[in-house]
Amino acid sequence: MENLITIGKIVSTQGHRGEVRVLPYTDFPERFQTMKEITVSLNGRIQIMHPEKVWQHKKFIIIKFEEVHDMNQAELLRDALILISPEQLNQLPEGTYYIFQIVGLEVYTEEGRLLGKIKEVLSTGSNDVYIIERENQRDLLIPAIKQVIKKVDVENKKMVVELMEGLE
Numbered sequence: 001m002e003n004l005i006t007i008g009k010i011v012s013t014q015g016h017r018g019e020v021r022v023l024p025y026t027d028f029p030e031r032f033q034t035m036k037e038i039t040v041s042l043n044g045r046i047q048i049m050h051p052e053k054v055w056q057h058k059k060f061i062i063i064k065f066e067e068v069h070d071m072n073q074a075e076l077l078r079d080a081l082i083l084i085s086p087e088q089l090n091q092l093p094e095g096t097y098y099i100f101q102i103v104g105l106e107v108y109t110e111e112g113r114l115l116g117k118i119k120e121v122l123s124t125g126s127n128d129v130y131i132i133e134r135e136n137q138r139d140l141l142i143p144a145i146k147q148v149i150k151k152v153d154v155e156n157k158k159m160v161v162e163l164m165e166g167l168e
Contacts, residue, residue, distance in 0.1 A: 003085065003086060004039065004041070004083035004084065004085060005083060005084055005085075005086065005089065005098075005100060006025055006081045006082070006083055007024065007025055007026040007031070007082055007083065007084050008022040008023060008024045008025050008026065008032070008061065008081070008082040009022065009023050009025065009079065009080070009081055009082070010022055010040075010077045010078060010079065010080045010081075010082070011023045011060075011078070011079075012078060013071050013074040013075055013078070014057070014060075014062045014074075015071070016070070016071045017064065017069075017070065017071070018064060018065070018068040018069050018070050018071060018073055018074045019053075019062050019063065019064045019068075019074060020062070020063050020064075020065070020068070020074050020077050021057075021060045021061075021062055022060060022061040022062070022063055022082060023059070023060060024059075024060075024061055028090050029056065029061055031090070032051070032054050032061045032063065033054050035051060035054075036050070036051075037049070037050060038050070038051055038063070038065070038082055039082065039083040039084065039085075040077065040080045040081070040082060040083075041080060041081045041082075041083055042076075042077065042079065042080035042081070046083075049065045049066070049067050049068075050065060050066040050067065051063050051064070051065060051066075052064045052065060052066045095152075097152060097154065099121045101154045102118055102121055102130065102152075102159075103118055103119065103120065103121060104117060104118060104157060105117065105118050105152070105154075105157050105158060105159045106157060106158050106159070107130070107132050107142075107159045107160075107161055108158065108159070108160050108161070109160070109161060109162070109163060110150060110160055110161070110162050115132055115134060115140060115161070116132040116133050116134035116135065116137075116139075116140065117132065117133050118130045118131065118132055118133075118159070119131050119132070119133040119139070121144075122141075127143050127144050127145050128143075128144040129141050129142065129143055129144065130142050130143075130144055142161060142163070147162070147164065148161050148162060148163070148164060149161055150162050
């Protein structure tokens with residue numbers, strides 16, 4: 001399960017026929033339309049389910065699973081996570097990364113000084129902001145822009161940045 005990636009969360013039921021309402025955690029919500037099997041995790045238990053019908057409603061994805069026949073069964077899936085394997089990830093353009101690839105990277109200055117580890121990514125309107133957890137200091141916020149981010153090495157879990165004046 002540790003290699004699986006969360007792409008959504010079942011937040012409630014929808015209607016009385018056993019549909020569930022999913023809050024997508026993906027930039028590609030259309031992926032739900034083509035999935036033949038959906039991996040669902042609830043309380044550490046993983047189960048493969050089969051979508052019978054999938055549609056979008058406002059900001060949610062509504063799924064009717066073959067295995068779920070009524071609202072009571074659907075209610076049991078509340079708070080379940082929808083997962084995919086790394087092989088199912090959509091290919092991203094060069095130089096862009098998934099949030100789960102960024103969180104946990106060690107951040108260094110160009111001079112080689114360790115600043116800390118990225119603990120969270122904030123999505124703002126214009127650009128993302130990386131929250132870097134530092135030892136015995138306040139968290140450092142750096143914008144995810146080309147002027148600051150000089151190198152991202154996902155394989156070695158390392159990022160190199162050039163701090164703009166006033167950031168530290």
